[in-house]
Amino acid sequence: MSEEYKVKVEHLTKYFGDLHVLDDVSFNIKKGEFLCVVGPTGCGKTTFLNLLTRIYMPTKGELYIDGERADPKKHNLSVVFQEPSAMPWLTVEKNLRFGMEIKKLAKDEIDRRVLNMIKLLGLEQFRDRYPHQLSMSTAQRIIIGRAFAMQPDLLLMDEPYGQMDIKLRFYLEDEVIRLWKEMGTTVVFITHNIEEAVYLAERVLILTNKPAKIREEVNVDIPRPRKVSDPEFVKIRNHVTEQIRWW
Amino acid sequence: MSESPNVMTNEERVAYVQSKRKQTQLRDTMLALIGVMFFFLVWEAVVLTGLVDSKKLCSVLEVFKLFIVKFSDPNPDGALLLVNVWSSLLIALSGFGLAIVIGVPLGWLMGWYKGFDAFMRPIFEIIRPIPPVSWIPLSIVWMGIGLKAKSFIVFFAAFVPCLINSYTGIRQTKEVLKNVGITFGASNFTVFWKVGIPSSLTMAFAGIKVAIGNAWATLVAAEMLAASSGLGYMILMGRSYGRVDLVILGIVVIGLLGVVISALISKCEDFFMGWKRL
Ligand SMILES: Nc1ncnc2c1ncn2[C@@H]1O[C@H](COP(=O)(O)OP(=O)(O)OP(=O)(O)O)[C@@H](O)[C@H]1O
Numbered sequence: 284m285s286e287e288y289k290v291k292v293e294h295l296t297k298y299f300g301d302l303h304v305l306d307d308v309s310f311n312i313k314k315g316e317f318l319c320v321v322g323p324t325g326c327g328k329t330t331f332l333n334l335l336t337r338i339y340m341p342t343k344g345e346l347y348i349d350g351e352r353a354d355p356k357k358h359n360l361s362v363v364f365q366e367p368s369a370m371p372w373l374t375v376e377k378n379l380r381f382g383m384e385i386k387k388l389a390k391d392e393i394d395r396r397v398l399n400m401i402k403l404l405g406l407e408q409f410r411d412r413y414p415h416q417l418s419m420s421t422a423q424r425i426i427i428g429r430a431f432a433m434q435p436d437l438l439l440m441d442e443p444y445g446q447m448d449i450k451l452r453f454y455l456e457d458e459v460i461r462l463w464k465e466m467g468t469t470v471v472f473i474t475h476n477i478e479e480a481v482y483l484a485e486r487v488l489i490l491t492n493k494p495a496k497i498r499e500e501v502n503v504d505i506p507r508p509r510k511v512s513d514p515e516f517v518k519i520r521n522h523v524t525e526q527i528r529w530w
Numbered sequence: 531m532s533e534s535p536n537v538m539t540n541e542e543r544v545a546y547v548q549s550k551r552k553q554t555q556l557r558d559t560m561l562a563l564i565g566v567m568f569f570f571l572v573w574e575a576v577v578l579t580g581l582v583d584s585k586k587l588c589s590v591l592e593v594f595k596l597f598i599v600k601f602s603d604p605n606p607d608g609a610l611l612l613v614n615v616w617s618s619l620l621i622a623l624s625g626f627g628l629a630i631v632i633g634v635p636l637g638w639l640m641g642w643y644k645g646f647d648a649f650m651r652p653i654f655e656i657i658r659p660i661p662p663v664s665w666i667p668l669s670i671v672w673m674g675i676g677l678k679a680k681s682f683i684v685f686f687a688a689f690v691p692c693l694i695n696s697y698t699g700i701r702q703t704k705e706v707l708k709n710v711g712i713t714f715g716a717s718n719f720t721v722f723w724k725v726g727i728p729s730s731l732t733m734a735f736a737g738i739k740v741a742i743g744n745a746w747a748t749l750v751a752a753e754m755l756a757a758s759s760g761l762g763y764m765i766l767m768g769r770s771y772g773r774v775d776l777v778i779l780g781i782v783v784i785g786l787l788g789v790v791i792s793a794l795i796s797k798c799e800d801f802f803m804g805w806k807r808l
C-alpha cells in the first residue's frame with residue numbers, strides 16, 4: 284500500500300498564528316508521477332512545499348515520503364525555491380556541486396554530473412562567474428542544475444521558470460520531462476502558468492483560495508510530446524482556468 | 531578606423547575602455563597626491579607665516595628631520611622610533627589578533643545557536659558598554675604595565691565590534707539559503723559552516739575594520755597611562771619635554787601605521803570576499 288505512493292498527505296492543516304493557510308488537505312502522489320499544483324496567488328502552494336521539506340511543521344495532519352514521516356535527511360529530494368537561492372559567494376560550478384558535496388558523493392561522480400549539467404544548461408561560459416554577475420534567468424539555471432544534478436527521487440519545483448524568457452522556458456520544460464522519464468523521479472511542480480501545468484503534468488492539482496483545499500484533480504492523459512494547439516489540450520487548459528477563476 | 535567608438539572593432543573597444551580606465555586611475559592617484567601635498571603646504575604656510583605659535587605647531591620639515599633622527603637617536607623619550615613602533619605594534623596586533631580569534635567565532639556561535647546565545651548574552655551585555663579604557667587600572671593591578679596588561683585592554687576594545695558584527699552577520703543569513711542546505715539533508719552544523727559563515731563574512735570584516743580602529747585608539751591611551759616605550763609613550767614624553775615635533779611625529783606615525791594595517795585587512799578581505807568585487 285505505502286509502496287506505490289511516493290508522498291502521502293493526510294489531513295494537512297497549517298496556521299500561521301491566526302492565518303489559516305491550508306485546510307485539511309489530503310491527497311497522494313504516486314511513485315514516478317508528475318504532479319503540477321496550481322492555485323490563486325498566496326493560497327499556500329509554497330507553504331505546502333515547505334511542509335513537505337519540514338521547513339515548517341504542520342499544525343495538524345502529517346506528510347509521509349516513502350511511507351515514513353517526511354525528513355530531508357532521510358530522503359533524496361531536491362528543491363528549486365521560488366526566490367533566488369544560488370549561494371552568492373560560490374561560482375556557478377561550485378554552486379552546482381553544493382548539494383552533492385553535502386550528500387558526500389565521490390569527487391569524480393560530482394565532476395561528471397557537474398560537467399553534464401553545465402553542458403545541458405549551456406553554462407560553459409559562466410562556469411567561473413558568480414551569480415550576481417548573471418542575468419536572473421541564467422542564475423535560475425544554476426539552481427535548476429543544482430537540483431537536477433542530485434538525481435533526486437523527489438523533485439520539488441516552486442515556479443522555477445517564472446523568471447525566464449519563453450524560449451528557455453520551453454527548453455527547460457522539455458528538459459524536466461526528459462529527466463523525469465530517464466530517472467523515474469517523482470516531480471511536484473508548482474506554477475502560475477496553466478499552459479505550463481497542462482503541458483507538463485500527468486495530474487494537475489487545483490487549490491482553492493486561502494484557506495486552501497483541493498478544488499479539483501485533473502488527469503491529463505495527452506500523449507507526449509504535447510501540442511498546445513491540440514483541441515484536447517485546449518479543452519483541459521480552459522477547464523483548469525475556469526476552475527481557478529471560479530472560487 | 532574612425533575616432534568614434536561606434537565603429538570600433540571589439541579589440542579596439544576593449545583597448546579603448548582599458549585606456550580610459552587607466553586614465554581615470556592615473557587622474558585619481560594624482561588628485562590624491564595633490565591633496566596630500568596641499569595639506570602639507572597649508573600646514574607649512576601656517577607655520578612660516580607665524581599664524582600659529584611655533585610652540586604649538588612645528589614645521590613639516592622639522593617633523594621629517596626628527597623622523598630621520600629618531601631612527602638612530604633614542605632621545606628624549608629613551609627609545610628609537612622603530613623600538614616604539616615595534617612595541618606598539620606588538621601590543622596592538624596581539625590584542626587585536628586575540629579579539630578576532632575569540633570574538634568572531636563567538637559571535638558566529640551566539641548568532642547561530644539559540645541556547646548558546648541565551649547563555650552568553652547576559653555576560654556579553656554587561657561587558658559590552660564598559661569603555662575599554664576603564665579596564666586600564668584593573669589590568670595594571672593584575673598584570674603590571676607590560677605587554678600583557680595592554681594587550682588585554684586592546685583586546686576588550688577590539689573584541690566587542692568583532693563579536694557584534696559576526697553575530698549580526700550570521701543572523702542575517704537569508705532563510706532560503708539555509709533552506710537549500712536543510713533540504714539537501716545537511717545537519718545544522720553543516721548549514722552553519724557552509725551557509726551561515728560565508729554569508730556573514732561581509733559584516734564580520736566590517737567589524738574587524740572597526741575593531742582595528744578601536745584597538746589603535748585604546749592602545750595609545752593605554753600607553754599614555756602606563757608604559758615605558760611605545761608611540762603613546764613617546765607622545766606623552768614629547769608633551770612633558772615641550773617637544774611639539776615629537777608629539778606630531780608620534781601622531782603622524784600612528785596615522786601611517788593605521789593606513790598600512792587597514793590596507794592589509796582590505797587585502798585579506800579581497801582574498802576571502804573577492805567574489806563581491808567582480
Ligand atoms: N512564515 C510565514 N509566516 C506567516 N505567514 C506566512 C508565512 N509563510 C507564508 N505565509 C502566508 O501564508 C499564505 C500562503 O503563502 P504561500 O507563500 O504558501 O502562497 P503561495 O501560494 O506560494 O503564493 P505565490 O503564488 O505568491 O507563490 C500567505 O498569505 C502568506 O502571507
Ligand SMILES: [Mg+2]
Pocket residue numbers: 328329330365441
Ligand atoms: Mg509561492
